Amino acid sequence: MANQLDSVFSAMADPTRRAVIERLLDGPASVSDLHATHDMALPSFLKHIRKLEDAGLVTSQKTGRTRMIHIEAAPMRAAEDWLSRQRKLWEGRLDRLQALAETLERNPQ
Amino acid sequence: MANQLDSVFSAMADPTRRAVIERLLDGPASVSDLHATHDMALPSFLKHIRKLEDAGLVTSQKTGRTRMIHIEAAPMRAAEDWLSRQRKLWEGRLDRLQALAETLERNPQ
DNA sequence: AAGTTGGTTAGCCATGTGGCTAAGTAATCT
């Protein structure tokens, strides 16, 4: 689990990879199609794809000479859940601080 | 903005740093207190703190020889929002696929 | 003043990262 969060957050830490994820949410795409909108050498781009695949965020299937890339939504969900939990803890704490401030306002001591 | 997401996701990509964030949601803590629960050399640990600070996830204040670390929730929120938006796109797409499947089920063509 | 505590700086290490070019293989098209 900790390893999954590591690899998912790390994969999301690059704008090229985030753009790839955004594109794939519209549907599977070939490496060439994905690459076409990025101004970098193909081997470099493939490294990004590889990182997304290693993080479990995408899967790929080679058919003939074409490799199609498919999104996998669950790992991203794990990252969102972690962040969401922290936000809830934070908001809960703010609520308690607010309540304490109001109490002190009524009962200055 | 893209730089903020880069640095926040990158900061979250390490278990030590996530643990620090989780602890700080309970309230500010000194470097020493934070460090006490991690089995690594202090200079190494301070590098992690530095990375969180550079990502805007924490701020620090030195008083005398003690440095207190405080959480900053907004950058984490930005990361959560990005992930949340992708999930919504994904869920919307699943809904459309489901509706299509149901249509085809009723009108096999 | 001496000792202790809390943090800082500097340098090291092996590995990883985001790019590059060059060369190669396999699939497809003409």
Add this chain to the structure above:
DNA sequence: AGATTACTTAGCCACATGGCTAACCAACTT
């Protein structure tokens, strides 16, 4: 069969990363 297309492998680069030790400075305690 030759040319083109879609990837793949290999090696390079400068810099970053997650740790280490050693030495140091400042604040605090005794």
